[in-house]
Structures are given as C-alpha cells and as structure tokens.
Amino acid sequence: MEADNSRIIPINIEEEMKSSYIDYSMSVIVSRALPDVRDGLKPVHRRVLYGMHDLGLTAGAAYKKSARIVGEVLGKYHPHGDSSVYDTLVRLAQDFSMRYPLVDGQGNFGSIDGDSAAAMRYTEARMTKLAEELLRDLGKETVNTQENFDGSLEEPTVLPAAFPNMLVSGADGIAVGMATKIPPHNLGEAIDATVAYIDNPECSIEDLMAHCPAPDFPTGGIIYGYKGVHDAYHTGRGRVIMRAKMHEEEIRKGRQALVITEIPYQVNKSNELERIAKRVRDDKIEGISDLRDESDRDGMRIVVELKQNAVPDVVKNQIYKHSRLQDTFGVNMVALVNGRPRVLNLKQAIQHYVEHRHEIVVRRTRYDLDKAQARAHTLAGLTRALDNLDAVIAIVRHSPDSDAARENLMRGVYPDTLSDADLEDLGVSLAPPHTRPDRNENALMHRPDEGWMTEEQARAILRLTLNRLTGMEREKIVAEYDDILGEIDRLQTILDSRERRLAIVREELLEVKDRFNDERRTAIDYTGGDIIMEDLIEREHVVVTLTHQGLTKRTSLDVYRAQGRGGVGLKATGRRDDDYIEHLFVTHSHDMLLFFTDHGQCYWLRVFEIPEGSRTAKGRSIRNLIDIAPDDRVRAVLSVSKDDFEDDDFLNSHYVLMATRKGQVKKSVLEAFSRPRTNGIIAISIDEDDQLIEAALTGGDNTVVVGSSGGRAVHFHEDDVRPTGRNTRGVRGITLGDDERMVGMVSVAPDMREALDILAVGANGYGKRTALTEYRTQSRGGKGLITMKTTNRTGPLVALKGVTDDEDLMVITENGIMIRTGVEGISTMGRNTQGVRIINLKSKDAIADITRVVVEEEADGAEETADERAADEDTDPTVAVDTPTNGQSPEA
Known part of the structure; x- marks a missing residue:
C-alpha cells in the first residue's frame, strides 16, 4: 500500500529555524521580559495586579491567601508556572526590592539576607494604596483590552498608571538579544520632573535632572560619583556606583568601629558579611578585629570593630574595594514603545508616559x-x-x-x-x-x-x-x-x-505626590568616583622589605636612624627561624612596583597596597597581593612613578634590563610592561637550570656593570644588548667560571659615570668602594676584571652596587639585622683589594642584601623641592628617592 504524501509539506529547515526563533524572541521580548514604557510593568506584574483588582483586594479589603491570588491569575490570565506568579507577588511586596511596594504582604515575604518567602499557602496579600493608583479609572474604557489565553475573558494591555511607575519602581529583565535594567526613583522627584516636562516640553535633560537628580534605591546607600547617572539619563545607559553608608563610632573607650547602616541595592547582606570575613582572613582587608551583625526590626546595623592602630578611612576603602558594599548598577533603560523595544533617555521616558x-x-x-x-x-x-x-x-x-x-x-x-x-x-x-x-x-x-x-x-x-x-x-x-x-x-x-487635558494630568500627578511622597533615601556624592586609595595614603618615602619566604611590608624611612660604620644595627624585621630578608629598598608610597620572578614573570603592585608594618613586624605574604605561581618567587623589583607609568614617551624611551644567574642579560622596552594583568606576563624566557636575579630601569644610553661571585666584573655599554621582545632569553653578559654565578648588575646613567663608585660586598661583612673609572669599558660576554679579591676572610661576593658619597647604605643580614650607614664611611680602594668590615656579624650570620638610600636630610629637602616642581607639573616627587635598580641613578 502506497503512503499518502498529500499532507506532507516540505520545508526548509534553515528558514523554519529562523522564523521560529524570531517568533520565540519576540514573544520573550514583548510578553515576558521587558516593561511597557507607559505603566512600567511586565505582563506578569500587570496580571497580578489586575487579578487582585478582580478579587477586590484593595488596600482597605481583608487579606486573602497568596495561593488564592496565584490561582486567580493562573486560571484567568497567566498560563505559566505558579512559581513565576508567586515570585512576582513576593517581589512586589518586598520593601528592600521595591522603592514603593505595590503589594501589602502579611507573613514571611523573605529578607535582605536572602531568606526565601514562605510558601504561598502561608502568606496573605492585598494591594497597597499606591497600587490602586495604577488601576484608577480602569473601568472607564481608558485602555485597550485583549482576550486572555482561552478567549473567555478580557484583560488590559496596559494600566492607566496615575504616576510614572517605570521610573518609580524600575525594572530588571533579560530578553533574547537584549536586556533591561532600570533603577527605581523617588516618587516625588519623578513626578516633579514629569510636571516640569508638562510645563515646558522643550526643556533639556539637565532641566529634568534638576528635579530628578539620580535614582533612589529602597535600601538607601550612597551614589558615589555622578558620571554614571549623567550618562544614563542622557543615553539610556550608564554605570551608577553604589556604596554602603558607613560612619565612625566609638563603641567603647579607645576603640573605634565602622557602623554600616545601609547597603547597596540588590546586595545580600549575609553574603557580604561572609565575604568581608573571608577577605580579613586572607589579609586582603586589614585593621579589623571583629565583625558582627546587630540588625533588628529598628533597622540595619553592622559593626566593624577596628584594631587600635587601624586608620578608619583606609579600612573603609578596603571594604569597598573587596566586597559588594561598593557595587555597580548598570543602567540600561530598554522598554517597549508601541510594542517595540527602545533604549530611552530620561526625557523620552517621561515624554511617552505623559502622552499615555x-x-x-x-x-x-x-x-x-x-x-x-x-x-x-x-x-x-x-x-x-x-x-x-x-x-x-x-x-x-x-x-x-x-x-x-x-x-x-x-x-x-x-x-x-x-x-x-x-x-x-x-x-x-x-x-x-x-x-x-x-x-x-x-x-x-x-x-x-x-x-x-x-x-x-x-x-x-x-x-x-x-x-x-x-x-x-x-x-x-x-x-x-x-x-x-x-x-x-x-x-x-x-x-x-x-x-486643559495636560493641566489635568499635572493636577493628578501632584495629587499623587501629596499623598505618597517621602524623603529621598539614597544620598548622592557628586565628588566621588573610582576608589583612589592613594588619596588616603600619606606621600612619604618608605622602606619595603621582602623575605625569602615572600613576606613583605613597608615601613616609614624615618624609623631608621643613621649609625656609624661597624655598628651592630637595629632589628629590621621579625623573622621566622627558616626565613631571611632577600630584598630591601627605598621607594615612594605612591610608586608603581614591577615584580620580576625566578621564572621570568612580571607582576604589578602599588607601593601603598603593601601592608604597613612596624620595624619588627613580620609582614604579609606577597602571594596575597600578587598572583605568583606556587613554585616561583620574586627576584627583583622596579619602582616607576605613577605619572611616568602613564606617559607614552617615557614608556617608549626607557628599557628594562634583566640579568640571570647564568650570566645572561636582556633588554626590553618599558612600554611592553605597561599593561598590568592579574596573572602577570612573561618578562624573559628562562632556561630550566637558570634564574632571573636582577632587573633595572635604563634610559637607553647607560653603561652596565655585571659581577660574579668569583669577584670579577664586566663593564659594557647597554647598546651592546639590542632590545628584544618579552618572550626572549637575551644574550651573554659575563663568562662564569665553575661554581660561579652572577651576583649583581649596576646600570649607570651617563651623568653619573664620574661620580659613581662600585660597591662590592662579601658575604662575611667586608666591603669597599672602587671608582667606576677604574673599570674600563669592555665588550659584554667576557670574563671581566677583578672587582674584589675574594678570600675565606671576605667570603664570596654577594652584592655589587653603584653608590656616591652623599648616600647611605641599608645592609640586611640573613638573621634579620639591619644597619644604616653612610657610604662616605666606607673606604675607597682599588679593584684588587679585600675591603674593610662594614657590619659586625654574629656567628653563622651572613649578609643577605644591600641597597643605597638618600641621606635623611637630603631626602627631606629633595621631597620639598620635588613637591614644588610637581605643583608645576614638571616632575614627580619620587625623583629624589633611589629606585631598586641596584646602582641606577635617580635621573634614569
């Protein structure tokens, strides 16, 4: 028997998919996800309110079970899941979700801590008086109606809306290929802006913003900065920064606390407290001794108790930075206009409502x-x-x-x-x-x-x-x-x-305002913007230390006092038994730090982001500050001023010169390191049996001195090293003997060649200065000249630095002892000598690192001079302080 193909219609699957997907998309856009510009409601919200209207659940009526309302809406108007209707009913009743709730709920309708509402059989609801204003005059044929899903009833396509509900209540929805996110506003302000438009339809958006300055969120808080609001009102899109409202409070004698009374809109309070506590445990937020939630029926109260030496403003900004107590509301004012989605600015939204x-x-x-x-x-x-x-x-x-x-x-x-x-x-x-x-x-x-x-x-x-x-x-x-x-x-x-008709619209709007207006909840900080923590950090010279196990801290330079040559030193840091200081340098609190690791990776950090610690503090793990691999550690650090780091001319005229343990050197343009990434970038390609030991910032025409543990050094011009990309291994800088390694690299600017001495220091505390002029320029890659005669008395060469008479030295030992001494107290000798004792070492101790410091008196004067010049926008105040480049001049 032959098959009957008369009822089979061949179709193109591609065309059918296109057509079906477009139909589905438009259904989601028009019938589910986007609000109507006229009443600000999505279909489910409109049906819930209309269903309650059918049941006679006005503000003065008795409450009815939420299940009864959900059944009414499902059975008559909204043939979807009951959870969608009940969730809508719940949200309309939540005072932390709606600036002006449209449903008066009785029972458990959830909380700002993320608690779910009780089941619909346990809760009751009715409309609020304000919701009645949305349905006022509905029985006077004021709006069009459409058949419900089975054609048995009529439902309104829009509500009369006696106030601009889209602005007042806001909206949030994701459609297909588009989304909407409209913030709530203060009722009185939205009505005032609407009245201003009625009085003068030619008014500008700025004129309307004079009446409606910004969104007004139900949870209060602070709008931090005004650019996002300005963009949103002019273009329909913008990023509004919201902050929790905090104030300082003395909770007991001598103990301060930050008290949080309002949080950003749509932020879960309980989750954020857990987030802050985790950040405190991870040392991302410092200065907090206790955190507790004292909120009750009278309002929100979160107490952040501070440590005695904590700076409240700094802790406050750390909380903002590492939690959602500073959050962003991405405004995207998309609404249906005549059934079509459109992005609306403030004036267009008001205009369409007034016409409605x-x-x-x-x-x-x-x-x-x-x-x-x-x-x-x-x-x-x-x-x-x-x-x-x-x-x-x-x-x-x-x-x-x-x-x-x-x-x-x-x-x-x-x-x-x-x-x-x-x-x-x-x-x-x-x-x-x-x-x-x-x-x-x-x-x-x-x-x-x-x-x-x-x-x-x-x-x-x-x-x-x-x-x-x-x-x-x-x-x-x-x-x-x-x-x-x-x-x-x-x-x-x-x-x-x-x-006359517009005058009536105006009168009725003002009548609604008189009945329901309240005070603005969300404050506006017009001067705010992105968190700029350096504005809260004192501009000062600091000593930054980094231990072998990666503990770092910054300490004010004024903590250390100058001592004579041969002193026993001050305790510089509290160390663990198996840890010792590897890096110590002086920089400025606002500088940008570039960290270079064993594996040749580069990471970024601002100096003020390093936790401040006392002279004896152990510090914090560098791994909590930058994302270093578990088997990697920091080898070198460069400091670049903020202004220079943002100057293209500076970035393209300066270079990063690197040296490895096996004697390789490499030069790359600084611009290649100017785009920070959280997980770092490759700075140099390193062989498996090699390590990066040093990195320096050069000006392009410097000379370079590299030294080996055997006491030899090569002095060559940096032009001998041509610039290469980041992912290269470089060229040979010095030829090493058996069991030798490269111990240091000094980059010398042209104007410093006559004044600079090369400081060589042995592991046993002996050192000396030798004039750079005694080191003739050679080609890179050779064995070099003797720079220090190494013996059992001196120990192997451990440091090679460039110094001048008017500088101080910071010497740090493996046991954590540090001494600050003037360079002028160290004898100047020839290359082929052992030097003099510069620090008395205890038994089984050895020198770990050395850096040079501008003397205190000169540092103060230089800072004042630099600040004056900074006022003229010529230089940065950091120029007077040595950067950790192991001999590079400040000018470079």
Whole structure:
C-alpha cells in the first residue's frame, strides 16, 4: 500500500529555524521580559495586579491567601508556572526590592539576607494604596483590552498608571538579544520632573535632572560619583556606583568601629558579611578585629570593630574595594514603545508616559461625556413628562400593557380607548415637545423627527415611582438636569483643549505626590568616583622589605636612624627561624612596583597596597597581593612613578634590563610592561637550570656593570644588548667560571659615570668602594676584571652596587639585622683589594642584601623641592628617592 504524501509539506529547515526563533524572541521580548514604557510593568506584574483588582483586594479589603491570588491569575490570565506568579507577588511586596511596594504582604515575604518567602499557602496579600493608583479609572474604557489565553475573558494591555511607575519602581529583565535594567526613583522627584516636562516640553535633560537628580534605591546607600547617572539619563545607559553608608563610632573607650547602616541595592547582606570575613582572613582587608551583625526590626546595623592602630578611612576603602558594599548598577533603560523595544533617555521616558496619561484623560473624559449625555437625555424626558404629568398618567393608565404605553409615550398620542370627551373630562391636553431656550440642545441625544420622546426616555418614565412625583423630587430632577448640562459643558471643554487635558494630568500627578511622597533615601556624592586609595595614603618615602619566604611590608624611612660604620644595627624585621630578608629598598608610597620572578614573570603592585608594618613586624605574604605561581618567587623589583607609568614617551624611551644567574642579560622596552594583568606576563624566557636575579630601569644610553661571585666584573655599554621582545632569553653578559654565578648588575646613567663608585660586598661583612673609572669599558660576554679579591676572610661576593658619597647604605643580614650607614664611611680602594668590615656579624650570620638610600636630610629637602616642581607639573616627587635598580641613578 502506497503512503499518502498529500499532507506532507516540505520545508526548509534553515528558514523554519529562523522564523521560529524570531517568533520565540519576540514573544520573550514583548510578553515576558521587558516593561511597557507607559505603566512600567511586565505582563506578569500587570496580571497580578489586575487579578487582585478582580478579587477586590484593595488596600482597605481583608487579606486573602497568596495561593488564592496565584490561582486567580493562573486560571484567568497567566498560563505559566505558579512559581513565576508567586515570585512576582513576593517581589512586589518586598520593601528592600521595591522603592514603593505595590503589594501589602502579611507573613514571611523573605529578607535582605536572602531568606526565601514562605510558601504561598502561608502568606496573605492585598494591594497597597499606591497600587490602586495604577488601576484608577480602569473601568472607564481608558485602555485597550485583549482576550486572555482561552478567549473567555478580557484583560488590559496596559494600566492607566496615575504616576510614572517605570521610573518609580524600575525594572530588571533579560530578553533574547537584549536586556533591561532600570533603577527605581523617588516618587516625588519623578513626578516633579514629569510636571516640569508638562510645563515646558522643550526643556533639556539637565532641566529634568534638576528635579530628578539620580535614582533612589529602597535600601538607601550612597551614589558615589555622578558620571554614571549623567550618562544614563542622557543615553539610556550608564554605570551608577553604589556604596554602603558607613560612619565612625566609638563603641567603647579607645576603640573605634565602622557602623554600616545601609547597603547597596540588590546586595545580600549575609553574603557580604561572609565575604568581608573571608577577605580579613586572607589579609586582603586589614585593621579589623571583629565583625558582627546587630540588625533588628529598628533597622540595619553592622559593626566593624577596628584594631587600635587601624586608620578608619583606609579600612573603609578596603571594604569597598573587596566586597559588594561598593557595587555597580548598570543602567540600561530598554522598554517597549508601541510594542517595540527602545533604549530611552530620561526625557523620552517621561515624554511617552505623559502622552499615555494624556490619552487616558481623553478616553476617560469621552467616556464620562457619553455617560453624562445619556443621563441628560434621560433627564430631558423626565422633565418633559413632569411638565405634562396628567397627560403621561392618562397615557400610561389607559394603555393595555407596558409595550403599548412605551409606544404611546414615544409618539405622544393617547390610546384609542380615550375619546376627546374623555380627555376633556380628565382635564389634560398634550403639550408640544418640552424645550427650554436656556438648555444646551446639543447635549440631548437625537430624537425622531416625529414623536414626543425616545425609547430611552419612555423607559425611564415607566420606571418612575410615585414618590418621584412629589414637588421636591421634581425639583431634584430639574436641578440634576441643570447640573448634568453644566458637566457636559465642562467635559466638552476638556476635549476641545489639549492644554486643559495636560493641566489635568499635572493636577493628578501632584495629587499623587501629596499623598505618597517621602524623603529621598539614597544620598548622592557628586565628588566621588573610582576608589583612589592613594588619596588616603600619606606621600612619604618608605622602606619595603621582602623575605625569602615572600613576606613583605613597608615601613616609614624615618624609623631608621643613621649609625656609624661597624655598628651592630637595629632589628629590621621579625623573622621566622627558616626565613631571611632577600630584598630591601627605598621607594615612594605612591610608586608603581614591577615584580620580576625566578621564572621570568612580571607582576604589578602599588607601593601603598603593601601592608604597613612596624620595624619588627613580620609582614604579609606577597602571594596575597600578587598572583605568583606556587613554585616561583620574586627576584627583583622596579619602582616607576605613577605619572611616568602613564606617559607614552617615557614608556617608549626607557628599557628594562634583566640579568640571570647564568650570566645572561636582556633588554626590553618599558612600554611592553605597561599593561598590568592579574596573572602577570612573561618578562624573559628562562632556561630550566637558570634564574632571573636582577632587573633595572635604563634610559637607553647607560653603561652596565655585571659581577660574579668569583669577584670579577664586566663593564659594557647597554647598546651592546639590542632590545628584544618579552618572550626572549637575551644574550651573554659575563663568562662564569665553575661554581660561579652572577651576583649583581649596576646600570649607570651617563651623568653619573664620574661620580659613581662600585660597591662590592662579601658575604662575611667586608666591603669597599672602587671608582667606576677604574673599570674600563669592555665588550659584554667576557670574563671581566677583578672587582674584589675574594678570600675565606671576605667570603664570596654577594652584592655589587653603584653608590656616591652623599648616600647611605641599608645592609640586611640573613638573621634579620639591619644597619644604616653612610657610604662616605666606607673606604675607597682599588679593584684588587679585600675591603674593610662594614657590619659586625654574629656567628653563622651572613649578609643577605644591600641597597643605597638618600641621606635623611637630603631626602627631606629633595621631597620639598620635588613637591614644588610637581605643583608645576614638571616632575614627580619620587625623583629624589633611589629606585631598586641596584646602582641606577635617580635621573634614569
């Protein structure tokens, strides 16, 4: 038997997929995810409110179970899951989600801590008074309706909305290919902006912003900075920065705390407390000794107790940086305009709402006018009947039935059963149709060309009761007729004048404002912006230390005092038994640090981001500050001023010169290191059995001195090393002997070659200075010249530095002892000598690292001079302080 293919329709699968997906997309956009610009509601919100309206759940009615409301909405209007309807009902009732709740809930409707609402069978709800304003005049044919899902009922396509609900309540939704995120606003401010537009449709967005300056979130908080608000109101898109509201409070004598009373919109309080606690444990946030939530029914109160030496402003900004107590509201004002999604600015949103309200007034007035005209027509018939009462009674009394009575009244004739003699006996006569010259005849409905009254009038007369025929009742009918004609005149005037209609819109908006307006909750910090923590950090010279196990800290330079040569030193850091200082250098608190590791990676960090510690503090792990691999560690650090790091000319005219343990050197342009990444970048390609030991910043025409542990050094021009990309291994700088390694590299600027000495230091505390001029320039890659005669007494060479007479030295030992001594106290000797003792070492101790420091008096003066020049935007105050480049001049 052959198959019947007559009902098989071939289709193109590609075209069918396109068509179906477009249909699905438009359904999501129009019928689910985006609000209507006129009432600010999505279909599910509109149906929930309309369903409650059907149930009579006004603000004064008794509460009804939420399950009853959900059933009403599901059964009549919204054929989707019950959770979508109940979730909508819950959100409309949450005062932390809605700036002005539209549902008055009774029971557990969730909390700002993320607690879910109780099941719908346990909660009850009704509308709020403000929600009633969205449905006001709904029964006056003010909006279009559509059939529900099964065609059995009608539902409104939009609500009349007596206030600009899209701005007041906001919206949040994800459609297909687009999304919307509209912030809530203060009711009074939104209405004031709408009234300002009505008064002057040509007003600018700035004029409207004078009345509605910014969103107003239900949870309060602070809008930090104004650019995002400005962009959102002008373009429909912008990033509004929200902050929690904190204040300092002395909770007990000598102990300060930060008290959080308001948090950003849509932030889960409980989750953020856990996040802050975790950041404290991970040392991302410092200075906090206790954290507790003291919130109750009277309001929110989160107490952040501070340590005694903590700076409240710094802790506050750390909290903002590492938690959602500073959050971003990405405004995207997308709404349906005539059924199509559009991005709207503030003025366009208000304009479309005003046009909607204008149409509501027109349709409501036309509806009232029709009703008034119909009533006037009826009253006209009643007054005519009262003026001819005996005739009407005669007609009705002698008509065989009500239909005949109605017909006789309409034609104004007596029944055939009444002769003229009967009428004369009754003493009645039929007067002509009742008219009065002072009546507005246009208000009366059309009457037949022949006849005494219309069918509607005749039916009204037949419905009259005897008590309405008394004199007083007759006067009431006449008075009502006069009043209704006046009302018709008023309504007609409204329909004839757009200005009058807009005035009504204005009056009704101000009436809503008078009834429901409240104070703004969200403060506005116009001067704010991105967190700039350096504004809270003192501009000063600091000593930064980094231990072998990666503990780092910064300490003010003023902590250390100068000592004579040979002193025993001060305790520089509290160290673990198996740890010792590897890096120590002086820099500026606002500099940018570039960290170079064993594996040839480069990472970034601002100096002030390194935790401050006392002279004996152990410091914090560098791994909590930068994302270093577990098997890697920091080998070199460069300091670059913030201004230079953002200057393209500086970045392209300066280089990073690197040296490895096996004697390799490499040069790369600084610009290649100017784009920080969280996980770092490759700075140099390193062989498996090699390590990076040093990195220096050069100006392009420096000379370089590299030294080996065997006490030899090579002095060559940096031009011998051509610049290469980051992912290269470099070229040979010095030839090493067996068991030798490169121990240092000095980069020397041209103007420092005559004044600079090369400081060589052995592991056992002996050192000396030798003039750079004693090191002739050679080609790189050779064995080099003797720079220090190494013996068992001196130990192997451990450091090679470039110094001048007016500098101090910082010497750090493996046991954590540090001494600061002037360079001028160290003897100047020839290359082939052992040097003198510069620090007394205890048994089993050895020198770990050395750096040079500007003397304290000069540092202060240099800082003042640099600050003055910085005011002229010529230089950065960091120029007076040596950077950790192991001999590079400050100018370089």
